[in-house]
Amino acid sequence: MRANKYAGMCSECDTAVGIAAGQLIGIPGNWRTICLTCSPTPPPRGDHPGWHHTALASLDFETTGVDPLSDRVLSYALLDDRGHEFSGLINPGVPIPAESAKVHGLTDEALVGAPVPADALAEVIAWVQDLIERGVGLVVFNAAYDLTMLRAEASRWGLPQPDWDRLLVVDPYVIDWGIERGGLGPRRLTDVAAYYDVLLDNAHDATADARAARNIAYEIGFRHPSVAAGELENLMIRQVVWYAGRAEDWNHYARRVGRSLDDPAGWPLVQVDGAAERIA
Structure with a gap:
């Protein structure tokens, strides 16, 4: 996750967050700022x-x-x-x-x-x-x-x-x-x-x-x-x-x-239909 570019309020706890003092989460068009206390962490390691x-x-x-x-x-x-x-x-x-x-x-x-x-x-x-x-x-x-x-x-x-x-x-x-x-x-x-x-x-x-x-x-x-x-x-x-x-x-x-746009069928290889001429 990346530091927030703008000051704002934490979307989780409403704490004021200064520039680069928190993190940016969400998806394009719906970004949110959170404070470091509310920053998500991965689950613990297991032995599965x-x-x-x-x-x-x-x-x-x-x-x-x-x-x-x-x-x-x-x-x-x-x-x-x-x-x-x-x-x-x-x-x-x-x-x-x-x-x-x-x-x-x-x-x-x-x-x-x-x-x-x-x-x-x-x-x-x-x-x-x-x-x-x-x-x-x-x-x-x-x-x-x-x-x-x-x-x-x-x-x-x-x-x-x-x-x-x-x-x-x-x-x-x-x-x-x-x-x-x-x-x-x-x-x-x-x-x-x-x-x-x-x-x-x-x-x-x-x-x-x-x-x-x-x-x-x-x-x-x-x-x-x-x-x-x-x-x-x-x-x-x-x-x-x-x-x-x-x-x-x-x-x-x-x-x-x-x-x-991205091709939903483009993994693990991008589809080449109509694109082969770009390989030169």
Whole structure:
């Protein structure tokens, strides 16, 4: 959750809350300010069974922008289920926008001499396919973005696609929405990490983000028995439903204010009908 930008009254207890002295919760078009005393906290950890007791892998990209079909991967972090971490840089062959470089610090100069996409991403795809073959769950925060970008990059460079239909994805971004229904305000990786008291010491570094995403997934499992119950295959089905609900919730607001709409069927991969020409 994020600090409130404006002074107001706590929506729970009517205490006066100064600027940045409380937190912002709610959904677009219906934000509320609460004081720190009333700030929600996650439930305690439990000892229930579930998928959170299995070793999970994690993946994160830093990229040139926010469009998974047209933007490019600049760095990657691959954390496997056996305790190994792999990371690398990629020279995308296109200029890196200044606004993106300000976020993650990756510049054209920093990537001179880095591997080209076809070589680096072939290793990433092989790593993902190995997880698929072994039935290992892959944690990706906002999977619809990262995985769609990987699919687009594979198409762009003529690389084989992973067997997407068999990939088991654990997306803390979507699961968090399924639990809270968007009621806790903005929920970027930094927000959800803070809520679950997960260390994120270098946001927008691929390795740090991948570690935090996986630890959030574990915390969600330990703290929410109903979410942890069952196999990852069952969780996949629930995430599809939750993502559709999140998209419809956003679209209700977006239609009123003239913002772009999300595809309710766009998880874990954005649908490509009519969009393939954007992959160039």
